[in-house]
Amino acid sequence: MIDLKKLEVWFITGSQHLYGPETLAKVAEHSQEITEYFDGSDKIPVKVVYKPVVKTPEEIYETIAAANQDKNCIGIITWMHTFSPSKMWIRGLNILQKPMLHLHSQFNRDIPWDSIDMDFMNLNQSAHGDREFGFMVSRMRKNRKVVVGFWQDEKVINDIDIWCRVAAGWNDWQGAKFVRFGDNMRYVAVTDGDKVEAELKFGFSVNTHAVGDLVAVIDSIGESQINVLIKGYEQAYHLADSLKEDGQNRKSLFEAAKIELGIKKFLEDGGYKGFTDTFEDLHGMVQLPGIAAQRLMEQGYGFAGEGDWKTAALVRACKVMGAGLKGGNAFMEDYTYHFDPEDQMVLGSHMLEIDSSLADGKANCEIHPLGIGGKADPVRLVFNVAGGNAVNASLIDMGNRFRLLLNEVKAVEPKNDLPKLPVARVLWKPLPDMKTALAAWIYAGGAHHTVYSQNLTTDYFRDFAKIADIELVIINGKTSLDTFEKELQWSEIYYR
């Protein structure tokens, strides 16, 4: 359901008429060559589209207006091959509504020592031309990503790849709809927040539907469709004996499959990109959606439990950003701690709803009592998650602003079974260390719900926060509480 290939980034080169038609023809030729190189790169997941060189305020304005209007255009890359006087850019930049990457590169990698002359200098002016442009963007207080280096450099391609993926995630949020079945979990603060402000800031809407509306759709699902899905379960997972054909809980598996199909139909019919529910409001549902939520996340839908619409939306954005990359992006919760001084770590999980895209190998499909919610025992997928670098990201509403909080972590392979806690689980060591990371998270007001990402690094979230124009707070290997707390205080002033 996530296809980045149809999306476009426009490559816009700035110049002026001062240099004459011959030089401008060269500018266009070089720009096309760079565009083709980016477009042909396996690393860059979207189309990179060449736009005719802009030389006047009118051309700049028209090109940016067109970028704003174009449904497939998710952002623009700007580059000044020559000198493009930046007062020409004011009107265009004023109306720019899409993310911008400023490529500070030059066509030639090396100085051609023996042949360099004034003709060469008329054509190759990026070193100063890009500064003139950069001044205006800074003067206008516009967020953008600046990428520096020779355009064929692997690091440059990597930076562009990340930014394109982030722009795609941002684009996906614009006009996105998320459905909230029931309200927030009673009395919980951090999962709540200002949905009006979120729509203004982020472009997605969150609206409620009674669980009864969903139950009606679930009840409309036909038996044959359910049986097909159960066959799929049988092939994909190790089914617990009681869930197998003629097993005592086979009926529960039938119910779980029916719930999955019902939710999916509801999401498809309504054009929703994600949902949230709460175990406190499940009237008419036989069991809490376990395997349904897990599998729908794996298919690309955003989800978070307990009415947590912010995390559901962030899960979706991360899935778009990470589309096609190895590893998953999942709804997560800090479940419990292991404070053994020799081996400190966090056990991450949720009651049921851990995204099966994280599963290390074939998952078990099991049924167990839940203890809360007062419903029939829910079917869920149980699995371990592989070790490796990851991040936990949390989006919270600070009242006067949204804060995106990140912690870089290192997941470790589970050494122990959890025979009496049948949930999907991850073990990680937060950076820089447990004591610092957890204190920093608490000081920053981070939620207990996060997006756990195996394939997005801090660089993605840095670009994302910039495009969304929100606060970013990072906890990583360099964090010391001393400066971290000061950073929060400075930030408080910045956003006042």
Ligand code: MN
């Ligand atoms: Mn929770």
